[in-house]
Amino acid sequence: MSHREFSDPFSLGERDPEFAALFANFAFDEAARQGELDGATRMLAVLAALLGCGGHDCFADLVPDALDAGLTPVQLKEVAYQATAYLGLGRTLPFLRALNEALFKEGVPLPLPGQSTTAAETRREAGTAAQVAIFGEGMTDFWRSGPEESRHINRWLAANCFGDYYTRTGLDLRQRELITFCFLAAQGGCEPQLKSHIAANLRLGTGRHTLIAALSTALPYIGYPRSLNALRCIQEAAAPQK
Template sequence: MFGSKKGNLFADNKPTLGQCDPEFIDLFTRFAYDEVVNEPGANHPDLDDATRSMAILATLLGCQGTDAFETMLPVALDGGVSPVQVKEIVYQAVAYLGFGRVLPFLNIVNETLVARGVTLPLEGQSTTTPETRAEAGERSQIEIFGEGMRGFAQSGPEETRHINKWLADNCFGDYYTRGGLDTRHREMITLCFLAAQGGCEPQLVAHAKANIGVGNEKAFLIAVVSQSMPYIGYPRTLNAIRCINEAAASAK
């Protein structure tokens, strides 16, 4: 799946990188779509092609790689990621990246799905109402982070307490409770959002620990970050691994 892009990367009725930069494309495709994919230390039994693709899409959202996202999206869809799963990855990104940075990706997804004959809108995935989202969000926080999250929405200094409320009812109540992705996949893509955008190391440590708590073991998280490395570079990859190691040590 990941070895089929050589020569036409980023093609759009324009000169391709394969035509203009053949030496670079040979170098990058051999590394990203062969060496990285097949490296034993960068793999894990739970990291099948579909899961790998979900991680890469989330990583490209995090680093604002719109052109690469548009190129990888058909690969992900052909490799077993469903339209609903793609939409859920993009929707959840709003909570971690903001609407301003996510809107271009949502447009890319819609254009790609329509071109592939997918009828939009897709079946709704919401499981909450305005009346139940806060309670459901707290349940999700407790499931992921533990009992210490009970009452979190009403905690903290008064002037910023509304942010804690929004984290419960919006981030977790509106997004994490949706269908399409299970909790393990939602925590995995959150890790990718945070690792790829950088500057979120405290949150990255917290979510690495949350990942471990919901069953995404340290070796799996390192494999996910390793597969994302070609898209975010070595510094953010090494920062993410440091955060994973810190989280794993504190989770013992």
């Protein structure tokens, strides 16, 4: 196969044609055919995983492909916005800037319409409602649990992570939990949270086969060690539900 015959979104074909063909055959064919995800969901998983692993350049290069696969500019923005709750702005700021530049090149007018559904006085309550919908009734009073000196962090988790982000339009709760799974799997080192969000995905109806398919399509971008760790977490979290 010559380097002109395969997808080359990362512009590697001219100087690294052999590697470009090798990667394309694996990522865009073999890994992309694993499981039964539609094209938009596959790109959602890949972009979330790239945020998680810090793959800024790959993310920017794949924006046109993501739009072609059916993701909207709003959905792309929502992935990057929500990632901030799990990765921090220190990691997501370069992605937000790259995404703005990529959308500008695609002729998308910015800023996009707002997607927020909460206000300062409703965000905590709405966030708690989202937590309950995702994790169950046990989250009803979680926002005010824990030692007094650190209770504010549980309140922030409800008001900021879930109230500010999960209540936004553009992505539904199942999509938001799927990308959270990808953020955490790609980031590595946060297996307890990963298991919790795997359980949440399962509770929302995203089965283990879908999670494995999302992980499989992300593997070429995040590597085997983090993928194998995430696979073990899926197996452990899903075991009681077999």
